[in-house]
Amino acid sequence: KGTVVTGVTYDKNVAKFAILGVPDTPGIAHKIFSALGDARINVDVIVQGAKSNEVTDILFTVAQTDIKKSRTILEKICLEIGATGILCEEDVAKVSIVGAGMASNPGVAGRMFGALAKVGVNIEAVSTSEIKISCLIKQDSTEKAVKAIHEEFGLGK
Amino acid sequence: KGTVVTGVTYDKNVAKFAILGVPDTPGIAHKIFSALGDARINVDVIVQGAKSNEVTDILFTVAQTDIKKSRTILEKICLEIGATGILCEEDVAKVSIVGAGMASNPGVAGRMFGALAKVGVNIEAVSTSEIKISCLIKQDSTEKAVKAIHEEFGLGK
Numbered sequence: 001k002g003t004v005v006t007g008v009t010y011d012k013n014v015a016k017f018a019i020l021g022v023p024d025t026p027g028i029a030h031k032i033f034s035a036l037g038d039a040r041i042n043v044d045v046i047v048q049g050a051k052s053n054e055v056t057d058i059l060f061t062v063a064q065t066d067i068k069k070s071r072t073i074l075e076k077i078c079l080e081i082g083a084t085g086i087l088c089e090e091d092v093a094k095v096s097i098v099g100a101g102m103a104s105n106p107g108v109a110g111r112m113f114g115a116l117a118k119v120g121v122n123i124e125a126v127s128t129s130e131i132k133i134s135c136l137i138k139q140d141s142t143e144k145a146v147k148a149i150h151e152e153f154g155l156g157k
Numbered sequence: 158k159g160t161v162v163t164g165v166t167y168d169k170n171v172a173k174f175a176i177l178g179v180p181d182t183p184g185i186a187h188k189i190f191s192a193l194g195d196a197r198i199n200v201d202v203i204v205q206g207a208k209s210n211e212v213t214d215i216l217f218t219v220a221q222t223d224i225k226k227s228r229t230i231l232e233k234i235c236l237e238i239g240a241t242g243i244l245c246e247e248d249v250a251k252v253s254i255v256g257a258g259m260a261s262n263p264g265v266a267g268r269m270f271g272a273l274a275k276v277g278v279n280i281e282a283v284s285t286s287e288i289k290i291s292c293l294i295k296q297d298s299t300e301k302a303v304k305a306i307h308e309e310f311g312l313g314k
């Protein structure tokens with residue numbers, strides 16, 4: 001399997017927002033993220049997946065210290081764009097694997113997800129790039145998740 | 158605004174699969190991606206976002222050359238996990254911005270999305286990491302999208 005994955009990172013200072021039922025038309029994502037940007041709110045993971053009936057959900061994470069500020073901005077934007085709702089979960093953490101060779105190694109994601117499944121950790125969101133796979137999980141599962149991933153990829157403690 | 162974004166990349170050899178209505182329980186993501194990994198199918202972007210009523214959708218991209226092989230594997234897995242359906246779109250492209258300083262610069266995502274909105278390009282999916290933001294768009298919008306993003310971030314042609 002080699003050294004495809006070189007490290008595991010985690011971040012517990014994470015709050016997950018989901019804007020539900022946003023119209024899937026040009027300009028919507030811009031309205032949401034430029035409003036947060038104008039307020040100097042750092043957004044970390046952004047995930048928008050499949051849509052149904054011309055609406056979709058947009059999920060993203062901010063630091064826990066930015067929850068209140070974000071919520072005020074998002075409530076206003078939601079009215080403007082006609083979204084159906086806002087969810088916020090504070091008990092989440094982000095767990096990631098990093099490695100330069102992941103893009104060309106099929107199966108790395110499956111192994112990470114398998115390590116989490118073995119210890120009963122549910123994956124609440126996934127976001128990837130060529131060198132990093134991140135999962136959002138429940139915050140109290142962080143240590144268990146990191147340990148399971150370390151073991152799967154044979155990384156030192 | 159500085160040199161936060163250092164480049165724009167695109168890939169037209171992209172097919173988007175969405176597995177709809179998967180149970181949101183540990184082990185499901187592992188089943189899907191280890192099956193694709195065992196078949197040596199390279200998965201690029203993986204996006205799983207908000208869920209509703211204990212089911213969620215998982216979206217991911219493979220090379221267009223892997224569509225047929227992926228579809229056969231996914232049909233079998235969908236039956237096993239009780240998913241409600243599989244969507245496949247071949248007319249998509251991935252457009253990304255990269256830059257080491259993005260994580261600490263609020264508003265970069267909003268600007269990218271704004272550049273796409275200005276030229277009427279709809280964002281079909283989003284996936285991010287600290288140094289990269291990727292959007293899936295319609296393949297025939299690729300040139301227009303890349304040009305609009307270049308202009309927004311003042312990158313040379």
Ligand SMILES: C[C@@H](O)[C@H](N)C(=O)O
Nearest residue numbers: 024026027028029280
């Ligand atoms: C949902 C949102 O991403 C929309 N499709 C847009 O382009 O802004």
Ligand SMILES: C[C@@H](O)[C@H](N)C(=O)O
Nearest residue numbers: 123181183184185186
């Ligand atoms: C949907 C899927 O990601 C599931 N939550 C899992 O942990 O495998």
